[in-house]
Amino acid sequence: MKTVFSFIACAVLALALASVSSAAKPNYDQSPFGVNYLKWHYYDRPGGLDDLRTRMKIMKDAGIYWDRDGFDFGDVHPKPDVWKWDFIDKCVALANEEGIHLVVILMGGPTPRNEAQRKEYGEYVYQVVNRYKDSVKVWEIWNEPNIPSFWKDPNVQLYTLMCKEAYKRAKEADPTCTVIVGSTSGPGEDWFNGIYDNGGWDYCDGISIHPYAMASGPIEQGLDMELRMVKKCMTKFGKPKPIWSTEVGWQAKDPDQEEMQATRIFQTYVIHVANGVHMDYFCMDNYDNWGFVKRDKPLETKLAYGSVKMLTQALGSPGPAAPLEGYLKTPPGTACYVFKKAGNGRVLILWSDDDKKRVIMLAQKTGLTAKDIVGRAVPIDGGKIEVGRTPVIVYGADARKIGKVSMGFNPYLRKPGVNLLVNPSMDAESGQNPHGWTPGRFFHNDNKGTFATTDDGRDGSTCVSISNSTAPAAWDASPVPVDPDKTYTLTGWIRTKDATGRSVIGLYWYSGNQWTCMGRSCTESISGTQDWRRVTVTAKPPRGAALVRVNLLSENNTGTTWFDDVTMTEY
Numbered sequence: 192m193k194t195v196f197s198f199i200a201c202a203v204l205a206l207a208l209a210s211v212s213s214a215a216k217p218n219y220d221q222s223p224f225g226v227n228y229l230k231w232h233y234y235d236r237p238g239g240l241d242d243l244r245t246r247m248k249i250m251k252d253a254g255i256y257w258d259r260d261g262f263d264f265g266d267v268h269p270k271p272d273v274w275k276w277d278f279i280d281k282c283v284a285l286a287n288e289e290g291i292h293l294v295v296i297l298m299g300g301p302t303p304r305n306e307a308q309r310k311e312y313g314e315y316v317y318q319v320v321n322r323y324k325d326s327v328k329v330w331e332i333w334n335e336p337n338i339p340s341f342w343k344d345p346n347v348q349l350y351t352l353m354c355k356e357a358y359k360r361a362k363e364a365d366p367t368c369t370v371i372v373g374s375t376s377g378p379g380e381d382w383f384n385g386i387y388d389n390g391g392w393d394y395c396d397g398i399s400i401h402p403y404a405m406a407s408g409p410i411e412q413g414l415d416m417e418l419r420m421v422k423k424c425m426t427k428f429g430k431p432k433p434i435w436s437t438e439v440g441w442q443a444k445d446p447d448q449e450e451m452q453a454t455r456i457f458q459t460y461v462i463h464v465a466n467g468v469h470m471d472y473f474c475m476d477n478y479d480n481w482g483f484v485k486r487d488k489p490l491e492t493k494l495a496y497g498s499v500k501m502l503t504q505a506l507g508s509p510g511p512a513a514p515l516e517g518y519l520k521t522p523p524g525t526a527c528y529v530f531k532k533a534g535n536g537r538v539l540i541l542w543s544d545d546d547k548k549r550v551i552m553l554a555q556k557t558g559l560t561a562k563d564i565v566g567r568a569v570p571i572d573g574g575k576i577e578v579g580r581t582p583v584i585v586y587g588a589d590a591r592k593i594g595k596v597s598m599g600f601n602p603y604l605r606k607p608g609v610n611l612l613v614n615p616s617m618d619a620e621s622g623q624n625p626h627g628w629t630p631g632r633f634f635h636n637d638n639k640g641t642f643a644t645t646d647d648g649r650d651g652s653t654c655v656s657i658s659n660s661t662a663p664a665a666w667d668a669s670p671v672p673v674d675p676d677k678t679y680t681l682t683g684w685i686r687t688k689d690a691t692g693r694s695v696i697g698l699y700w701y702s703g704n705q706w707t708c709m710g711r712s713c714t715e716s717i718s719g720t721q722d723w724r725r726v727t728v729t730a731k732p733p734r735g736a737a738l739v740r741v742n743l744l745s746e747n748n749t750g751t752t753w754f755d756d757v758t759m760t761e762y
Contacts, residue, residue, distance in 0.1 A: 218367055219328040220292045221511040223464050224503055225257030225471035231282045245487055247289040254503025257292045259437050259471040262319050264299030283326050294329045302342055303353045313356040321364035329369045331399055332357050335376040337704045347385030358394035371397040371435055378402055378417050379703035380424045381735025387428045397433035405633050406669040409459045410544045411613050415603040416672040418466040436463055438473040442480040453495035457564050457582050460502055461540055465515040465528055498564040505538050505584050506530055518600035521551050526602045539585035541578045548579045554594035558587045607762040613669045615757045619644050619653050629667045640664030647753055649723050654755035657745035666743040673732045673739050682727040683757035685717045692747030698730055703737040
């Protein structure tokens, strides 16, 4: 009897474990590569489905099998008791036929602000999910509700109530579906704090963000840090969930900008894959110069199309991409990602953080070939390779020969005391704006003054100045992602001549939508005529702050103030 009982117990345990394993396994393609491209609502016309098929084939040729689009409330439910499915049925069937997977935005109609509107939205969610549950497995609740462009007077409490209703109705229709919430403009930490505070964390299977950069590229943006901080935010909730970047992009208007755009897009995908985050690029077609497909018929692409194709071929798609094993230790200013292929096969991806070319000595001396992401062969001799800003893919790497690989070699892990600012000494050609600094704040305010780059720096190098400011005028630094558990010290130098009003250097904290200033911490003000004086301030970011911008501020100043050698560190 005891033996029979033990057998039954073991069988039950095995079934339970199998059930858990089955439940934990995602029921959708695990490729991290996606785009916003099909935009099917533009193709409800004669010949439209044929054009959509062409676009799907263009996606697949680049190794991309995920598209993000929406079933708008007003399109499918234009009147009470009226549901229109014909065209969307055809689009979903075509996507299935072509092997394209869909992230579908559920949005439209009146912004749900009361119980009746939430019930109406919930019914829309149920009807859509129920109809397409055999074809679509990932649903996104709204788009950028944390900014007024998509939700007038953003309110995280109301959004959370809507998410709860949507989640319950989606799971009623398809218990196996994945519901992602947030869809935030920016990294959105404050918004996710709000969802958690309002009891919404158990009503989602993942979150989505739109980490557009207000910097010149993903390296200057600190994208790696930004993604890690979103993960850290979630760990405080006790239940980490998958992250999807459902919009992010880089523009290129002219042909001479295409290689830089390709670099930024390629790096953005790589950093997402390295952090285990699915990414849908916005957008693949050339809307407002964001895309890398100029024309479908005849096909005309930008350089980034080929770069993305090289990446998907190197790491694999569809299906799971080669996982990040870690990094090789390389000289400062460079990065070397190591992706794990079958057996001992490895793919190395290298770049320099800026325009300076740097030499990297790889431990593996033979069997390697290299190309940059626009297809140029890169010499590699005895493990010696020179890399610049344009990334390079190294093929033929062997795990037994490349040396130590470690997550600790991530070049974007911060060390205490390291200056976090881009171009802190304002290096520039005289009369040109320094890289990483903008006259006036990023939303074009606080620019009422005379801005200059001069050779009057502390050691005779360039610095910046503001004169005749009739209102707040500021040089604005590229934003820096912040760690809510760290303390930040800002130090800089100010010189004045006949300065009136207020001249300070400050830390300006911004929320996860990247637009809302949550507070500021400023140094003492310098006025009158003073030689170079060192000023400093130390502060912690407020809860929910995602970014900090250093501002060099002159307010109501009829004289001139110079700024130089600014340092911001965390500890």
